[in-house]
Structures are given as C-alpha cells and as structure tokens.
Amino acid sequence: MPASPSGYVDVPRSSSPAHTIPRMLNLQPEATEDAQEIRPQWKRDLYMLLELPASSPAAFLIHVVTTAFIILSAIVTVLETMPIFHSIDGSVWFGMETSLVAMFTVEYIARCLAHSNTWRSAATWGLSFFGIIDLLGILPYYIEIALQQDTVNIYSCIVPRISILITIEVMFLSFKRSQHALLALSFFVVMVLIVFSTLLYFAERGTWDEGLGIFMNSDGDPSQFSSIPAAGWFVLVTITTVGYGEITPRSFLGRLVTLPLLVFGLLLIALPTFVLGKEFSLVWEMMKENQALEDGGVTATPLTSPQMRRMRAPSVISLETFVDDSRIFGGPIRRNTQQRDQAEMMSQIAELKATIATQGELIRRIMEAVEGKGKQRAQDASPSRGDGGSPMSIARPLEGKVAIITGSTRGIGAAIAQKLASLGANVVINYHKVDMAATRVAYGINMEEGGKAIVVKADVSTLEGGKKVLEECRKQLGQPNILVLNASVMGFKALADMNEEGYDMCFNTNVKGPLFMAKSAAETMSEGDRIIFVSTTITKVSNVLPIALLFAATKGAIEQIVRILAKDLGARGITVNAISPGPVDTPLFRAGKPAAVVRWIEQLHPQQRLPQPEEISPLVAFLASKDSGWVNGQNLGVNGAYVV
The missing domain is CATH 1.10.287.70 (Helix Hairpins)
Structure with missing residues (x-):
C-alpha cells in the first residue's frame, strides 16, 4: 500500500455515513465489552445499535435521533424559563416534557438491557458517568409525579445529557491528561x-x-x-x-x-x-487518526497505539510523545513545536494587552463622564443671570442659619445635613467612631453651592460629648439655630436578653444625651430657632416585636419630652417637634436582614417599596424653616402610609 506524502499509510475511505464521524472515545474502559461475546443474539444487536453508531446505518440513525432529542430537551427547558413564553399553558410544557421523558425512559431501559450480559457489566454501566446522567435525566420527572410537586430545579438535570456530545468527551480527556x-x-x-x-x-x-x-x-x-x-x-x-x-x-x-x-x-x-x-x-x-486506521482495518487504542507508532514516518512526531511529553524525536519538530508554542504565547500576551488597554480606556471615559457631570451640576447650581447680566440670587431659606445634626455620617442624618446645607445653612457633621464617613459627607457639602460644613467628633450619649459639639459649633460657625437630634441606637433585645449595660446604652444615647444637649442649646437660642427630635413609627404600630422593647421605650420618652419642651420653650418662640420615619432603605436597616424580610416590609407600603433617606429630609427642612413657626409640639409621621 503506497505511503501518503504526510508519512501516513493511505487507507481506503468508505462513503457510508457511518464512517463520516470519528469513533467516540470510551470514558469507561472498564465497561468495554466485546460485542461478539454478548448472548443472546438480540441483546448483541441491541448493544451495537445503541453503543456503536458506526456499526450500521441504523445504529448511526439511532445515534443522530437520540442526540437530536437531547438537544430538543435542552431547548425546551431553556424556553420554558423565558418570560416571553410564560403565556403558554403549563400543560403544553408538561406534555412536551412527558413525551421526551418517555423516549428517554425507553432509551434508558434499552441500554440497561444491552449492558445486562452479566451482573457485573450491568452494574458497571449503571454506575458509569453516562449511566448516571441518563438516570438523572428521567428520575426527576417521576419524582414530580409521585410527590405532585414542582421539581423543575432537579429536572434541569436533563440538560447535562448533552455532555455526551463528542466535544465534551474530548475535553474530559484533555482535563485528564492535564x-x-x-x-x-x-x-x-x-x-x-x-x-x-x-x-x-x-x-x-x-x-x-x-x-x-x-x-x-x-x-x-x-x-x-x-x-x-x-x-x-x-x-x-x-x-x-x-x-x-x-x-x-x-x-x-x-x-x-x-x-x-x-x-x-x-x-x-x-x-x-x-x-x-x-x-x-x-x-x-488522535481521534481522527484512529478513525482513519479503523476504516482501513487496523484496530488501535486511541491513546497508546503501537501500530500507529510503527506506521508513523520518522519526520512525524511519534505517538510516544502523546504518552510521554518528554520524548520528542527530531530536531526540526522540536524547533517547530517551540516556535508554535512561542507564537501561541505571544498571541495570548497580545490579547491580554489589548484587554488591559480596553479596560483603561473605559475607566478613562468613565472618569471624564463623572467629571463632566460634576462640572455641569456646578454650572446648573450657579446663579443665573438676568437680562442686565447681574447675578440673580437663588432662594435659600436657611441662609445664615447654623444647624447641628447628631449622628449625621450616614443614612437619614447625612441626608438631613445635605438638605439643610443645600438650603443655605452651615452645618455641623457629628460622628463618634467612623471619621472617614463624616469627612465624606462634609466634603460633598462643601463642594456644592450652599452652606459650609464642619466635622466634630464626640459621643453625644454623654453630657460632655454634647457640650463639645456645641462649643465647636459656636467657635467655628456661631450660635446654633437648628438642632436635629438624630443619633440613636436600636439595641434590639427581648426582655429575657436585656441587661443593665444595654439598658444604659439605649437610654443614654436615645434619651439622656439628646435631652441634655437640647437643654444646653436652648440656653443660647432665640426666637425662630428650632429643635427637632427623631422618633420612630414603632411607637404607633400594634404588631411591634418583643425585641423592640428598649428602642420603643426610649422613643416613647422622646415623644413625651417633645410635648413638654414645646410648652416650655414655645414661650420664647422656639419650636420643638419630632419626626417619626418608618423603615427607610439604608445600609443600617438592611444589615442582618434576609432579602425576604426586606421584601416583606416593602410590601407593607402602599407603594411596595422602601423610601430613601432623601425622602425624609424635606420634612426636617420644613420644620427648620420660618414657615413652620406655628407647628410646635408635634410628632409628624413620614412613612408613606406605612402607619396611619
């Protein structure tokens, strides 16, 4: 038989469709059976029909049809999850799944029979990779029928059946060799x-x-x-x-x-x-070469074929290279391999450089967009000019006012500080532990048009901390006109878990500190100044949880303090009010709560959502303005009809 220019032996090619695809590599060598040893004859024919696609046109057709049904089952599973197909009645999907599962059940039973030559061969196939995949493809359906429950999450196991395709098989061997x-x-x-x-x-x-x-x-x-x-x-x-x-x-x-x-x-x-x-x-x-040899009547093991090594020309890499990567015969081949590997590596490096360059360009564009948006916002906020070209003043109702907001590094407190500053007030950002957050809020205020912001670190749960905030405010900004007492702790503990330390922390932070700070501020306040406490809707709901014992008690005390101080300070023209927000979408609110709990709380609102802190601050801005002069001693709810 003449040799081909490539160094391989020329072999005859068959025109039969059965020989147009490579023989599948066996992933379960321990289960390989000699078809000639299978008895009786019908079982041997069944084995060849199902397991040897190249044995006959009928076997090839069975292989193609089975693969087509596997792909169809994957497509049906995917389409069923797409919203555009949700309008299709569930019975249609169930009917299609039933038909597919029926076909796969027949196939599975037939394969079990084909491998039942001995008990050992049957058990080997049943515990093999494909045997388990075939079983998982149909088992969830029957579990669903038996339990009368939706097992769609399990039923999706039918999709991995597509892994019997030849590419996945090659990848398996690639992983195995690597x-x-x-x-x-x-x-x-x-x-x-x-x-x-x-x-x-x-x-x-x-x-x-x-x-x-x-x-x-x-x-x-x-x-x-x-x-x-x-x-x-x-x-x-x-x-x-x-x-x-x-x-x-x-x-x-x-x-x-x-x-x-x-x-x-x-x-x-x-x-x-x-x-x-x-x-x-x-x-x-190797798969294609092995198939070529089989077509020529030579039997070879795909990975270790001595016959293929003997038939290789000296100029071609020996198959031993495939078995032992350290043995490569022929200097030119070694150089060619090195050159090819080097070219592949350079290509990969070039792709990485291109990816990094693309990411750098994207980051540059994002930064330009952010900077452009900031400049545009500054231009929009700058005073517009009238026909005569002179600046027109923007209405800032709190211009010249000084406001202190305790606990204003995040959430509602930060939103209140930003709102009051946008209306012209100079604000004091108070924090106790996290200085970076306070600095960030103050920096954002100072970058915008409006009031000035300073940062003061103090523990306002103590009398000394409250006095420190007031002293720094008077020293840097002047006498405070607006005092927003927002700092508080939740201290959620049921009666059985409550202790004296937790009790003192809650009442010191939520009641004692705010009360004495209001006392110190009121000493220098004058007519038109405002004191605003922050309470909660928990004091009004009937389904309050036992763990809210201390929090509800402290906020209830605050509401009574507001009633009394309004009478006391109202004679001097100083108003005292409180706001009672419901649940607000802040990191503090979401901390420790599962998503399902947050969603349940959202559904209690008529708008089916949680408010943002920026939706709470306008009420505080109103109470701080001169327009609220006749609102005194009130506890105003701001909860979107969460509590009415």
Whole structure:
C-alpha cells in the first residue's frame, strides 16, 4: 500500500455515513465489552445499535435521533424559563416534557438491557458517568409525579445529557491528561484565596459597633467584609474577573491588597489556555487518526497505539510523545513545536494587552463622564443671570442659619445635613467612631453651592460629648439655630436578653444625651430657632416585636419630652417637634436582614417599596424653616402610609 506524502499509510475511505464521524472515545474502559461475546443474539444487536453508531446505518440513525432529542430537551427547558413564553399553558410544557421523558425512559431501559450480559457489566454501566446522567435525566420527572410537586430545579438535570456530545468527551480527556498541572494550579488558587481573604478581612472589617453588634466600615456603613468567608467571596469573584460589584474595598489598604488579585485573575484565565488548548488539539487529532486506521482495518487504542507508532514516518512526531511529553524525536519538530508554542504565547500576551488597554480606556471615559457631570451640576447650581447680566440670587431659606445634626455620617442624618446645607445653612457633621464617613459627607457639602460644613467628633450619649459639639459649633460657625437630634441606637433585645449595660446604652444615647444637649442649646437660642427630635413609627404600630422593647421605650420618652419642651420653650418662640420615619432603605436597616424580610416590609407600603433617606429630609427642612413657626409640639409621621 503506497505511503501518503504526510508519512501516513493511505487507507481506503468508505462513503457510508457511518464512517463520516470519528469513533467516540470510551470514558469507561472498564465497561468495554466485546460485542461478539454478548448472548443472546438480540441483546448483541441491541448493544451495537445503541453503543456503536458506526456499526450500521441504523445504529448511526439511532445515534443522530437520540442526540437530536437531547438537544430538543435542552431547548425546551431553556424556553420554558423565558418570560416571553410564560403565556403558554403549563400543560403544553408538561406534555412536551412527558413525551421526551418517555423516549428517554425507553432509551434508558434499552441500554440497561444491552449492558445486562452479566451482573457485573450491568452494574458497571449503571454506575458509569453516562449511566448516571441518563438516570438523572428521567428520575426527576417521576419524582414530580409521585410527590405532585414542582421539581423543575432537579429536572434541569436533563440538560447535562448533552455532555455526551463528542466535544465534551474530548475535553474530559484533555482535563485528564492535564490533571497534574490543573491540580497544582487549583492548590495555588486555594492558597491565594485563603491568604488574601484573611488580609482583606483584617484590612476592611472596620470598627466594632457595640450598639449594633456589627462591624462598621470607613464610610459608616455595615462592613461587607464582616467575616473571612465574606472576604473570600470578594476574592473569588475578583480572581475569576467576574467582579459583581456588590462588594468593594473602601480603605486604602484594602484596595492595595486587591491590586495583586487583579493581576492574578488575568493569569488564572490565561494559563490554563496553554495547557488545555494543547491537550484538546492532540486528543482531537488522535481521534481522527484512529478513525482513519479503523476504516482501513487496523484496530488501535486511541491513546497508546503501537501500530500507529510503527506506521508513523520518522519526520512525524511519534505517538510516544502523546504518552510521554518528554520524548520528542527530531530536531526540526522540536524547533517547530517551540516556535508554535512561542507564537501561541505571544498571541495570548497580545490579547491580554489589548484587554488591559480596553479596560483603561473605559475607566478613562468613565472618569471624564463623572467629571463632566460634576462640572455641569456646578454650572446648573450657579446663579443665573438676568437680562442686565447681574447675578440673580437663588432662594435659600436657611441662609445664615447654623444647624447641628447628631449622628449625621450616614443614612437619614447625612441626608438631613445635605438638605439643610443645600438650603443655605452651615452645618455641623457629628460622628463618634467612623471619621472617614463624616469627612465624606462634609466634603460633598462643601463642594456644592450652599452652606459650609464642619466635622466634630464626640459621643453625644454623654453630657460632655454634647457640650463639645456645641462649643465647636459656636467657635467655628456661631450660635446654633437648628438642632436635629438624630443619633440613636436600636439595641434590639427581648426582655429575657436585656441587661443593665444595654439598658444604659439605649437610654443614654436615645434619651439622656439628646435631652441634655437640647437643654444646653436652648440656653443660647432665640426666637425662630428650632429643635427637632427623631422618633420612630414603632411607637404607633400594634404588631411591634418583643425585641423592640428598649428602642420603643426610649422613643416613647422622646415623644413625651417633645410635648413638654414645646410648652416650655414655645414661650420664647422656639419650636420643638419630632419626626417619626418608618423603615427607610439604608445600609443600617438592611444589615442582618434576609432579602425576604426586606421584601416583606416593602410590601407593607402602599407603594411596595422602601423610601430613601432623601425622602425624609424635606420634612426636617420644613420644620427648620420660618414657615413652620406655628407647628410646635408635634410628632409628624413620614412613612408613606406605612402607619396611619
């Protein structure tokens, strides 16, 4: 038989469709049976029909039809989840699933019979990869019928049946041949995950808040890195370059630790490409060569064929190279292989450079857009000019007023400070622990048109802390005209869990501190000045939870204080009022609550949502203005009809 120019032996080609596809590689060598040993004859024919697609045109047709039904089942499963098809009656989907499952059940039973030559062969096939996949493809349907429950989450197991396609089989062998390299890479990934999760936890966990019982980050929000597993989730999505964005480092140290993670993520994506890509190509070529030899009447094992090694020309890489990568015969081939690998590596590096350049350009555009938006907003906020060209004053009802807002680093307090400043008031941002959050709020106010903001650190649950805030205010801004007593702790504890320390913390922060601070401020206040307390709708609802015992008690005390102080200070023209927000969408409110609980609370509102802090602050702005002079001693609800 003449040799081909490639160095292979020329073999005759059959025109039969059965020989136009490569023979499937066997993923279960222990279950391989010699069809000639199967008895009786009908069982042998059934085995060849189902397991050897190239044995006859009928077997090839069965293989094509079965594969088509597998693809159809995957398509049906996907379409059923799409909203555009939700209008189709469920009985239609159920009928299609029933038909497919019936066909797959017949196929599964037939395969069981085909492999039942011996008990051992039947058990081997039943516990094999494809045997389990075939069973999972039909079992959920019968569980659903038996339990009369929706098992769609389990039923989706039918989709992985498509893994019997030849490409997945080749990938399996590629992974198998690359297992040592991939195991080493996996070990390295696990080590990086552990080390960087620990580093990020200590860098980003923030400070412990005794009142809330949680870590608070540098922005004054509940820390998203409150545990090493939580930090591990961020590390995982970062090194896989997924980057969901719901968790981001806030501190400089945390961002510094994240930089090597980004680089490692790019390497993690690129390195397996060289390993698996090479093995995938080798396995695929071996399959085609093996099929060619079988067509010529030569039987060969796909991975270790001595016959194929003997038939190779000296100028072609020996199959031993496929078995032992350290043995490559022929200098030109070694050089060609090195050149090809080098070209592949340069191509991958070029792709990485292009990706990094694209990301850099995207970041640059985002920064330009943000800067442009800030400039436009400043222009919009600047005084407009009339026909004569002179600036026209913008109405700022609180121009020249000085406001103190306790607990104003986040949530409702920060929104109140921003609102009052936008109306012209100079504001004092008070914080106790998280200075970065207070600085951020003050910086945002000072960058906008309106009042000035200063930051004062003090624990207003103590008399000394309240006096310090007032002294700094008088020193830097002048006498306070508006006092918003917002700082408080929830201290959710049921009666059985309550202790003296928790009791003192709640009453000192929510009642004692605000009352004595109002006393000190009122000493220098004059007619038209305002004192505003922040209460809660919990004091009005009937289905209050037992854990709200201390919180409700302290806010109830505040509401009574408002009634009495309004009578006392009202004679001097000083109004005292309170606002009672319902649940507000802040990080503090969401902390520790499952999404289902938050959604349940949202549904209690007529608008089916939670308000933002910016929807609470306008009421405070009204109470702080001169227009509210006849509103005194009132507790105004601002809850969107959550409580009426």
